[in-house]
Amino acid sequence: MNARRTLLLALGGLVLAIGLTFLLDPYRNYQLAIAAAYLCATAGLTVLVGLSGQLSLGHAALMAAGGYGYALTSQALTSAGVGGLPRFLAATVAAVVAAGVLGLLLGLAGARLHGPYLAGLTLTLVVAVPAVAASVGALQGDRGVQTQFEGVPGPLKALIALEQWQAWVALAVAAVAVTGLALVRDGRTGLRMRAVRDDEVAAALAGIAPARVKVLAFVVSSVTAGLGGAVLTFVTQSVSPGAYTVSLSLLLLVAVVVGGLGSLLGAALGAVLLVLLPWLVGTVTDALPLPSQVTQRLDGTLPLLVFGLLLIVLVAGAPGGLAGALTAARARRRTRRRPPAPGPSAARLVPAATTRPGELREPVRTPTEG
């Protein structure tokens, strides 16, 4: 997919999504905004895990870094008398910088570590978020930081409600993040990431610096996670350690795996699922004739149970996730129509035969898919 097509696709998708907001009621628009915030993080995570093969359990901490960067900058600018769009943009840039720097540090550590070590380090980072928030004065402990309310800008006020405006902003930021990731994935850097993931030694022999590629992947992924944190802070007008727990980190991973590792479409499906499934389960348990105590108990835990089971079943049975299943179905249809033509093999880093089914890898893209 060339760059212009990616940009056009992103623009079209954004226009379509903004059109969709007119069909939704305010609460649905709020949910859409949250899903867009999660999408920033899941898209970054899917590129990190799927393309560069590094597992992060700490993306909630990176989102938190973005959220705090956004909130503190927004507060400082408000007291300096800056408002509106400049304040939003400056705060978002601060969020990107904060998450990017944290990601750079993690990436530098991660370039020397493999698999489980990196996962444990990032997990410990998330666990330490409340402790850091409590021990650094400016972060104000469990209470968190409140931000200035960003209302609908003047000319649009008569037209749309606050939630719809928030959804627009969230969708726009998510579109920027996902487009950036798509360009990285389809470009030279993406190719290098895949080369390093599949065989570090071979990649190094081909003139790629594996450590640099891994660090770059981590920074890119952190920046988008920081954008996600900024959007979440923008929508909820506050940031606190309670919002960025280990559970959120693990759920982001679930979303990415359920969608299919390495697939941006899958990341979007996963982000929507993260928002919709708890609501769906809540609706079902409310409708059942259960005592209120049981309902209360189920509300918090039943969605998690479903997510966990999905994760296990998918990793054990269908490692490609939802997007992988779609691709496989398409490929099956195509092979039935005509015998597979041997395409230019340069685009294949791994011959299909060496990737066993049941293995956790991005499905090899055949060049005919575009």
Add this chain to the structure above:
Amino acid sequence: MDRLVFLLGTGLARGTLFALFALALVLIWRATRIVNFAAGAMAIVGVYVGVAVTGLTGSYWWGLVATVLAGGLVGLVVERGVLRFASPRSPLSGVILAIGLVIVLQSLLGIAFGQQHEPVPAPFSDRPLRVGGVPLLSPYDVFVVVVALGLMAVLRLLFVRTTLGLQLRAAAFAPEVARLLGVRVARMRTVGWVLAAAAASLAAMLAVPKELGLNPHAADMLFVYAFTVAVVGGLDSPGGALLAGLTVGVVMSLVTGYLGATLAPVAVLALLVVVLLVRPSGLFAQAEARRA
């Protein structure tokens, strides 16, 4: 001075627990090359069973036995039922399966028992004994140290002196050769998981009375500490786990005592970062051959 001695004493007592839990991670890593991220959630299942048995029989000891048995059973079910599907060629799939297991086990426990902290009383006094006028260890701490060190000694005997231990080591280090020589490698893996899960459950059961109380997340911090210990000691080295466990226990105790409990996770993070940057495969692991 009194305070320092007391903190050192409690630190060593906590450290043996960290070491025991870390040993469970090391056992599974050696047998299957998987870091068991579900160890905390699995151990807490055993603790719930143990506490229930104690409640039914009125005896702490039956509860302790039940914890170990239930923990081992959970290990068996998890290895045969879930982790068997981990792809041996991708280190990520084992971690992700374990994460799924954490989510499933904790939400099941949450549905069954709720999220509130159930206080679990210690079977012995928690008040520190004075040795020469200085408060040192409580009787419960002594009990914890004796049980944890005892179990580690038994495990060492099992691995070094028995045929089963020899088979376990052979299956872990050279699975193909071991299989050719008649070792049932798959069964040895299962045995390793059962032993590890039972040890982790026991460690969690001993740790719970010293924490806030029993809830589905009660072993999360224990797991994070134990992971740090296992990494500091080298995931391949049981002896390293013991030494690193005592070290981390003392460091945590000093940080908590002098700087405040909220800083303990930050201290763990700092320790982990430093060790991973200086010696990525742990302080006590054998050097790995250069690969590129």
